[in-house]
Amino acid sequence: MKIVTGNDLKTGAVTWWDGAAWSLHVNDAMDVGDHSADIIAREEAARRVVSAYVIDASSDVDGIRPAHIKDRIRALGPTVRLDLSLKPADPAAGTWVI
Amino acid sequence: MADVPFRFRSDDVVADPAVTVDAFAAQTNATAVRIEPGEDARALLPFLDRLRLVEVNFPTFTDGRGFSAARVLREAGYTGELRAVGDIGVDQLSHLRRCGFDAIAPSAELDPAEAATAFAVWPEVYQATGDGRPPIWALRHTAGRGK
Amino acid sequence: MYVYDQYDQAMVDARVAEFRDQTRRRIEGTLSEDKFRPLRLQNGLYLQLHAYMLRVAVPYGTLSSAQMRVLGDIADKYDRGYGHFTTRQNIQYNWIKLEDAPDILADLAKVEMHAIQTSGNCIRNISSDHYAGATPDEIIDPRPYAELLRQWSSFHPEFLALPRKFKIAVIASETDRAAMRLHDIGIRMVHNDAGEIGCAFYVGGGMGRTPMIAPLLNGFVPLDHLITYAEAALRVYNRYGRRDNKYKARIKILVHELGIDEYRAQVEAEFAHLQTQGIEPPIAELERIKAYFVDPTFETGLSDAIDLSNADFARWVRANTAPHKAPGYAIATISLKPLGKAGIPGDATADQIRTMADLAKAYSFDELRVTHAQNIVLPHVKKADLFALWQGLVAADLATANLDAITDIIACPGLDYCSLANARSIPVAQKISERFAASAKQDAIGELKLKISGCINACGHHHAGHIGILGVDRKGTENYQLLLGGSEGADTSLATIVGPGFSEDGIVDAIEKATNLYLAKREDGERFLDTYRRIGMAPFKETIYG
Numbered sequence: 045m046k047i048v049t050g051n052d053l054k055t056g057a058v059t060w061w062d063g064a065a066w067s068l069h070v071n072d073a074m075d076v077g078d079h080s081a082d083i084i085a086r087e088e089a090a091r092r093v094v095s096a097y098v099i100d101a102s103s104d105v106d107g108i109r110p111a112h113i114k115d116r117i118r119a120l121g122p123t124v125r126l127d128l129s130l131k132p133a134d135p136a137a138g139t140w141v142i
Numbered sequence: 143m144a145d146v147p148f149r150f151r152s153d154d155v156v157a158d159p160a161v162t163v164d165a166f167a168a169q170t171n172a173t174a175v176r177i178e179p180g181e182d183a184r185a186l187l188p189f190l191d192r193l194r195l196v197e198v199n200f201p202t203f204t205d206g207r208g209f210s211a212a213r214v215l216r217e218a219g220y221t222g223e224l225r226a227v228g229d230i231g232v233d234q235l236s237h238l239r240r241c242g243f244d245a246i247a248p249s250a251e252l253d254p255a256e257a258a259t260a261f262a263v264w265p266e267v268y269q270a271t272g273d274g275r276p277p278i279w280a281l282r283h284t285a286g287r288g289k
Numbered sequence: 290m291y292v293y294d295q296y297d298q299a300m301v302d303a304r305v306a307e308f309r310d311q312t313r314r315r316i317e318g319t320l321s322e323d324k325f326r327p328l329r330l331q332n333g334l335y336l337q338l339h340a341y342m343l344r345v346a347v348p349y350g351t352l353s354s355a356q357m358r359v360l361g362d363i364a365d366k367y368d369r370g371y372g373h374f375t376t377r378q379n380i381q382y383n384w385i386k387l388e389d390a391p392d393i394l395a396d397l398a399k400v401e402m403h404a405i406q407t408s409g410n411c412i413r414n415i416s417s418d419h420y421a422g423a424t425p426d427e428i429i430d431p432r433p434y435a436e437l438l439r440q441w442s443s444f445h446p447e448f449l450a451l452p453r454k455f456k457i458a459v460i461a462s463e464t465d466r467a468a469m470r471l472h473d474i475g476i477r478m479v480h481n482d483a484g485e486i487g488c489a490f491y492v493g494g495g496m497g498r499t500p501m502i503a504p505l506l507n508g509f510v511p512l513d514h515l516i517t518y519a520e521a522a523l524r525v526y527n528r529y530g531r532r533d534n535k536y537k538a539r540i541k542i543l544v545h546e547l548g549i550d551e552y553r554a555q556v557e558a559e560f561a562h563l564q565t566q567g568i569e570p571p572i573a574e575l576e577r578i579k580a581y582f583v584d585p586t587f588e589t590g591l592s593d594a595i596d597l598s599n600a601d602f603a604r605w606v607r608a609n610t611a612p613h614k615a616p617g618y619a620i621a622t623i624s625l626k627p628l629g630k631a632g633i634p635g636d637a638t639a640d641q642i643r644t645m646a647d648l649a650k651a652y653s654f655d656e657l658r659v660t661h662a663q664n665i666v667l668p669h670v671k672k673a674d675l676f677a678l679w680q681g682l683v684a685a686d687l688a689t690a691n692l693d694a695i696t697d698i699i700a701c702p703g704l705d706y707c708s709l710a711n712a713r714s715i716p717v718a719q720k721i722s723e724r725f726a727a728s729a730k731q732d733a734i735g736e737l738k739l740k741i742s743g744c745i746n747a748c749g750h751h752h753a754g755h756i757g758i759l760g761v762d763r764k765g766t767e768n769y770q771l772l773l774g775g776s777e778g779a780d781t782s783l784a785t786i787v788g789p790g791f792s793e794d795g796i797v798d799a800i801e802k803a804t805n806l807y808l809a810k811r812e813d814g815e816r817f818l819d820t821y822r823r824i825g826m827a828p829f830k831e832t833i834y835g
Contacts (some may be wrong), residue, residue, distance in 0.1 A: 054316060056340035089320055095336055112765060114704060117713075118338050122705040124633055124715045127459045128369055128384075181530070204327055204410065206450025210527045213447055217566055231324055233311065237446035253319070263307050265299045268440045270568040271447065278296040278440070279570035282577065 045103055048071035048080050049115060050087070050096030058118045059093060066093060069130065070119035071107040107138075116141040146225065148235070148246040148257065155245075156223050158194035176227075183211035190220045198243070200228035209241045216242035216272050232260040240271050290353055291436050291581045293401045300443065301398045304405055308332050309391035316388065331411055331449065333381075333404030333675070334390050338708050341385040343393060346406040349417035349435040349459070350378035350659040354650040357657050359400045361642030369394050374625060374635045376750055377456070378416050378659040379407055383706055405443055410451045412442035412523070416458045418466045419660040422582060423668035425614040429486055430459035431478050433579040434515065437570065441516050448523050452530030453538035456495075468661060468753060468777035470494045470503045473540045474522060481509045486778060488515055492522060492552070494749035500783045501541040504549045506556065514560075517569045521559035523675060525552065584615075585654035585669055591617020594699030595672050602679050607689040610675065618754060619672050621653075623665040623682060624689040626697045628726035630719045631686075634700040635663030644685040652678045661750075661777075662699055662738075666690070695737040696722040696805070699750055703743030703760060704767070710743035712760025712767035713793075717741055720797045725804075734804055737817045738776070753777035755818040756803065757784040758796060769796040773803065773829055774821050787830055799833045806832045 048061040049071075059066035061083055063074035076083055080098035087093045100111035110116050121129025123138040131137035146155055161169060163185055174195035177183055186193065196215060198208040200225035212224055225245035226238045232252050239246075240259065270277045276284075293301075311328050315321035320328075329335075333344035345360070352360075360380055362371045367389050368382040375381055385393070398404055405416055422430040438457060448455070460469045461478035469475035475491035487509040494503030510518045529547070531537045544552050569728030593616060597603035604658040611620040623645060626634050637645070645665055649657045652674045653667035660666055665740070670678055682688035691697045698721060701707065703714030718741055725731045740754030744761075757772035768790040775784030791799055804817065806829060811820045821829065 051336055051340070054388050056336060056384075058339055072585070094322055096371070113767065114338070114708075114710075117704055121339060122328075122383075123713065124705050124719070179532070201472075203324070203484065204450050205532055206410075206448070206527060209447040209450065213524075216560070231320075233324075233328055233364060234306075237444075239447055240446035256314070256319075259310065260488050263303055264444065265303055266296050268443055269445055270566070277570070278300075279574040281296065282294070283571055283573050 045075040045101050045108075046077060046080055046098050047108065047110070048076050048083055048098050048100045049073070049110075049118065050084075053091050053094045060119075061087070061096075070101075070110065073101065073108050075103075075115055084125055092141035146245050146247045147252070150239070150244040153223075158195060160197045166288050177208070179205050179207040181211075183214040186215065187218050190215075190218060190222075193220065193222050195223045195225060196220065197225045197227050200226060200230055200234075203229045203231060203234055209237065212238070212241040212243050213272060232256045235260045236263050240267065240269075240273050240275070242271070242273060243266060246275060290351060291348075291432075291578065297440075298398075298401070301401070301403045301405070304332075304403060304444075305391060305394045305398050307466070308394055308520065312387060312391050326707060327409055327450075329390075330409035331406055332390070332394065333379075333407035334385070335386070335408060336708070337383065338704075338706055339389065339641045340383065341387055342381055342706070343385045343390060343404060344375065344379050344381040344382050345402060345404050346398060346407045346414040347378050347380060347402075347659045348439050349415055349421070349432045350419050350661075351417075351421075351432060352657045352659065353400075354646040354655045354657070356400045356402055357646035357649065358400070358643050359396060361639040361646065361738070363396060364642060365637040366396075371636055371638045373633075373702065374637065374659050374663045374722050376661050376663060376701070376748060377414060378419070378661055379414060383702075393454050403444065408454070409449075410453050410455075411449050412451075412457065415439050415442070416456070416467055416472075416661065418460045418462060419658040419666045419748075420466060420611065420620055420668065421461070421658075422584070423613055423618075424462060424464075425612055426464050427460075427462040427478075428480060429461050430579075430582050431459045431476075433575060433582050434476065434478065434488065434512075435459040436578050436581075437515065437575055438519065441519065441570075444783055448527060451523075451527055452532050453535065453540075453541065455526070457519075462565070463779055464778045465777070465781065466660075468781070470781045471496055471500075471750075471777060471807075472503065475503050479509060480780070485511070487511050488518075490518065490522065493541040493549070495539055495541045496750060496752045497539065498536060498745045498747075499539075499541065500747070500752040501503065502781050502783065503541075503546065504544070506549065506553055512575060513569060513572050514564070515569075518560055519555045520555075520568060521563050524559050524563075525555045529555075533668070534771070541550065576716055585656075587615040587618060587669070588671065589616075591671065591673065593617055593672060595675060599676070601683075601690075602676055605679055605682075605688055606675060607691045608690040608694065610670075613669065615669075617672055619670050619675060621667045621670045621675065621678060622660070622692045623667065623687050624697060625664050625687075626691060626722070627686065627689050628696055629723035629812050633715050634698050634718050637665075639710050641685050641687055644681065644687070648678055648681050651681075651817060662693075662697065684809065689724070691731065693736045693738060694731050695725050695734055695739055695756075697732055697738075698722060699738075699740040699754070701742050701749035703741075703749075707743060707748075709746055710760065711745075711762035712743050714741045714743040714749055714760060715757075717758060717760070717769060717793055717796060720793065721800060724797050724801060730804065730808075731806060735816060740775075750777060751775070752783050753781070754784055755816070756800060759786075761790060767793060769793065771796060771799050771803075771833070774818065776818055787826065788834055802832050
């Protein structure tokens with residue numbers, strides 16, 4: 045699947061396009077098919093996102109998994125500071141990115 | 143003839159078409175020339191007497207070669223119009239003035255109020271760049287300075 | 290320490306107002322991201338993996354306690370309670386909101402700090418020797434010259450859109466603690482035959498994807514020509530530096546392509562011309578600045594004796610203190626490299642930052658330094674106060690005794706934080722630290738400078754490590770190349786890649802094999818680097834891959 049990610053313009057937070065808005069959670073990401081360029085152009089112009097780009101991802105029972113490690117780290121947070129990640133209570137969260 | 147929204151000279155705007163540096167060197171009657179980023183402003187130094195306008199092009203504002211070109215010309219004694227053209231935003235205006243440009247013609251229109259703020263951004267300056275502003279080090283060591 | 294006058298203050302205040310206006314225009318939409326990016330970078334604001342990152346300048350690495358305290362407060366108020374000290378003596382915050390950035394700059398300006406030109410294609414923060422003004426081996430304190438250069442380079446209108454970033458370091462000792470020759474311009478303060486002080490200019494050094502050691506440009510530039518000469522060097526670079534390829538845009542490539550002799554000839558011609566332009570500040574300005582860097586009032590008649598009856602304290606004193614020029618004083622380094630997984634190289638919590646500020650106030654004449662090795666120095670500590678200082682550090686988990694040891698690892702933020710990185714650096718640093726901290730081997734090995742970069746840009750200085758590690762992306766997985774034989778010191782050398790890369794665990798094993806070979810082969814007094822230089826790469830390669 046193709047999903048779109050970027051950063052919130054004002055806060056810098058990593059966000060994922062869920063079809064209607066930007067979510068902090070990769071599992072909310074929507075398969076955008078071949079519409080990424082339109083979405084990125086519109087949303088950047090509206091200043092709801094900055095530095096948006098489209099990536100490959102896969103989806104299974106555990107959720108959505110970006111194809112590249114960089115985007116998995118973006119989805120989780122720093123693996124060396126899981127307390128600051130989106131899964132602060134899961135000590136094994138870091139293994140998901142590898 | 144290009145509109146020059148920011149001009150800091152009282153003489154008439156030079157309407158002559160600016161020719162390329164190569165054409166200028168070959169044409170003994172041309173009075174206006176346009177420098178592109180890769181061209182060496184020092185090539186114009188033998189012709190300063192007959193120059194009335196030098197346009198320095200900034201195809202992209204992140205290419206700063208034109209700043210050095212302007213200083214080279216002013217340091218050599220050029221007193222004619224020195225006009226920056228191209229991809230220029232309000233945030234480059236004060237730097238252009240400091241390097242000796244006395245005319246600025248951005249390719250896109252700038253908000254006049256934002257431009258006025260930008261020209262006045264620096265209360266003082268750290269460097270001597272030949273623009274006439276006394277650098278801070280000179281203010282510090284001028285006897286009886288007012289501040 | 291330098292203190293702003295009304296002019297310096299007005300300039301940083303003007304910068305805050307300018308950036309506040311630029312940020313407003315960006316958020317309101319009259320400034321596009323393409324136009325805004327270079328402007329925010331020149332205020333140290335990056336967009337990183339998880340958020341905006343703000344890099345705050347610590348000019349020549351020198352800080353007062355009040356400034357350090359504010360750095361801690363900013364970490365609490367605007368970030369997530371910590372900061373990261375960098376290999377260019379700066380500090381960066383990882384979780385900044387764009388809309389807060391102008392307020393942070395305003396808070397910094399209140400204590401004479403800023404983020405000016407800590408990124409972007411301009412002259413960056415001037416770095417220097419973190420022992421400046423304290424070490425017995427310098428000919429003069431280099432920082433006044435760095436301050437003169439700081440003011441000259443701040444908002445220099447001709448040099449804000451250079452081909453690429455431009456880094457300057459100023460030192461004044463033979464012992465190079467600032468990687469001077471790995472800078473775009475490295476300046477060493479020197480004496481000429483007449484005994485006068487001047488500047489030796491080295492140009493075209495750097496790390497990154499094409500590491501180069503800067504050759505000598507001019508062995509003696511007189512002090513009253515320092516700014517003029519620097520301006521000439523920059524103008525030639527601005528004129529000829531490549532703009533067609535960002536990977537070939539640094540001055541090292543220009544110097545390499547032109548040749549140092551041709552580059553020098555161009556600089557000399559521009560220098561001769563610029564001397565007619567009146568751009569050099571008067572020597573009185575240098576004297577004004579120098580007056581701020583006079584020695585603190587050291588007590589006299591102090592004993593050099595230190596009671597080393599506490600073994601942990603004795604270990605810390607041996608590892609983390611260096612000789613001071615004043616009798617009875619020492620230079621103390623606070624390691625920001627806790628052992629194993631207890632921390633992240635260069636990171637300090639807000640509380641730790643404030644504790645270091647308090648300790649500097651109590652024991653180091655109110656002064657701290659940031660080192661390029663991502664540690665903090667208290668430059669002027671009375672030997673009689675070392676024990677009390679150490680106790681304060683122990684209480685704050687800051688008493689790791691490992692300066693220049695294998696666990697004193699330089700590591701860039703890597704793929705945990707950085708959008709340029711290809712692999713994570715910090716977990717590798719932690720695994721190495723864990724492996725060597727658990728044994729007595731760290732002490733047996735002694736000085737070993739280990740440096741890790743998470744990509745080819747080399748922020749972790751891997752080219753200059755006795756052991757260097759470069760993280761790469763191999764088909765989507767992290768892979769680590771091992772390098773040996775680099776040095777950023779007086780004997781600057783570039784490290785060489787040993788062979789095929791390793792996994793995260795594999796690189797730790799490879800380093801252990803390399804250090805075992807060193808321990809087996811070393812002769813009296815040899816550091817790892819010395820042994821490597823003597824026996825060469827072949828035996829290491831054989832041991833590691835054999």
